[in-house]
Amino acid sequence: MSFFGFGQSAEIDVYLDGQETRKTAEVKTEDGKKERLLLYYDGETVIGKVNVSLKKPGSKLEHQGIKIEFIGQIEMFYDRGNHHEFISLVKELARPGEMIAHTSYPFEFSNVEKPFEVYTGGNVRLRYFLRVTIIRRLADIVKELDIAVHTLCSYPEMNNSIKMEVGIEDCLHIEFEYNKSKYHLKDVIVGKIYFLLVRIKIKHMEIAIIKRETTGSGPNTFTDNITIAKYEIMDGAPVRGESIPIRVFLAGYDLTPTMRDINKKFSVRYFLNLVLMDTEDRRYFKQQEITLWRRGDKVRKPNIQSPAIMAGTQNLENTAAVYGHQNNGSQNETEADDDNEEKSENAPVKEDFLRSQSTDQLNNTVTDPFDHANMSPTDRSPENQIQNMKREEGDGQNDIGNDVSVE
Structure with a gap:
């Protein structure tokens, strides 16, 4: 509504650095639907910029200051009037004054602690979001942007059956x-x-x-x-x-x-x-x-060959080159029988692989951890x-x- 000039005369857009390539995660909303949000982790810096654009070109916007907040909040559905904030960080983007053109404000929340994972359940909701506020005398202009947060763990040392x-x-x-x-x-x-x-x-x-x-x-x-x-x-x-x-x-x-x-x-x-x-x-x-x-997520290591493997590969290539050179030279002989004898003398001898006579057996039985015949009462x-x-x-x-x- 813009009656008597009291409506919103500017639009706010929040851009996060690297949002085109950053991973996203599905987060359940309060009404049961799912939306994809940019994914962050504990201790990760949240950096970006706030773009404020005037709806009417040539107009001006009077304000009492512009600020951005990073908030971690728990909301109980049975007590919606009270929001429990466990994180509240504030950055001032602009001091009181007038805005006469589109303006961009950079911001950065360094190494933000995010101890809990986002969650939406039947009676409670935990969320992280950025809130931009243009403070005005009558009605503030507010923009919120939610982000997803995941908490990662290492493999537990004790994991008994x-x-x-x-x-x-x-x-x-x-x-x-x-x-x-x-x-x-x-x-x-x-x-x-x-x-x-x-x-x-x-x-x-x-x-x-x-x-x-x-x-x-x-x-x-x-x-x-x-x-x-x-x-x-x-x-x-x-x-x-x-x-x-x-x-x-x-x-x-x-x-x-x-x-x-x-x-x-x-x-x-x-x-x-x-x-x-x-x-x-x-x-x-x-x-x-x-x-x-x-x-x-598991990160696959690049397939880098060791020096020993590379040396073995080079030896095979050298052997193949010598073998091919000898074959080309033998084709110039005039006698077919002499040609066959030359090949048989110089060609490498092929040997069959022999199975190792070790005591290891592929068919050894492995004890079933759930086999009750091997357990006492x-x-x-x-x-x-x-x-x-x-x-x-x-x-x-x-x-x-x-x-x-x-x-």
């Missing part, structure tokens, strides 16, 4: 094992389920990845469980001694790194949920928490204790009125 025995007393006893407890976002979860005792009629078994978002604290704590993926890993009734493999590829799912107590405002944790259903449609489950982390349970599976409540699927909680 998850191994546990669970069951229902005198009815079911199973052992499940996952190869690791910490996975990067494009990793593969490999595991196995082993049935030690089966005295109930199982119809099928499934595994699910659950994201648990916790916001607030104390009595104002809100928990939101979201099923990221779920698929069936077994159909039918197993028998004692049966083994079911598990293989879950994480790259195809919308996952974020595990976040624990971010700025004392929210947490995001992930669980593997193993669910059994019997013929009476009763569901039993056991959850196990896993840690997810973001790994940096005590090894199967780190805590030497069987944990009970719980009856699933509030799932909303296949629940019937006469279900009985069994532990």
